[in-house]
C-alpha cells in the first residue's frame with residue numbers, strides 16, 4: 001500500500017533559550033549549508049547544517065520569515081525541527097540596531113587586514129546584520 005502523504009509539516013524553530021515558532025505549515029525554505037532547501041510534506045529525512053540567512057515558511061497564502069544564525073535542521077516527512085543558535089522572527093528585528101551594526105562592522109573591516117583574527121568574527125557579525133536586514137525587509141515588503 002502506498003504511503004499517505006502528510007497534509008502539513010509540523011515546524012518547530014527553537015534556540016537554546018526560546019521557542020521561536022511551533023506551527024503547522026505547508027512549506028518551509030531552509031538556508032542550508034549547501035544552499036536553500038525547499039521542504040514540502042513527505043520530504044525525505046535529512047539533517048542539514050544552517051547557514052546565516054532568512055528561513056521562510058508558508059501557511060496557506062501567508063509567508064513568514066525568521067532570521068536564523070548557525071545550528072541544524074532535521075527534516076522528516078511530516079516534521080521540521082530547526083535548532084538555531086540565534087534566531088529572530090522578522091517582525092521582532094530591530095532594523096536600526098542591525099543597520100548600525102552593519103555600518104560599524106563595515107567601517108571596522110575597511111581598516112583591518114584579512115589576516116587579523118578579529119576579522120573572521122567581524123565577517124560573521126556582518127553576515128548576521130545583513131541577514132537581519134534582509135529578513136526584516138521581506139516581512140515589511
Ligand code: ATP
Nearest residue numbers: 086087088092093094095097098101125128129132
Ligand atoms: P549587537 O551588537 O547589536 O548586539 P550582535 O551581532 O552582537 O548585535 P548577536 O550576538 O548576533 O548580536 O545576538 C545577541 C542577541 O541579540 C540575540 O538574542 C539576538 O537575537 C539579539 N539581537 C541582535 N541583533 C538584533 C536585532 N537587530 N534585532 C533583534 N534582536 C537582535
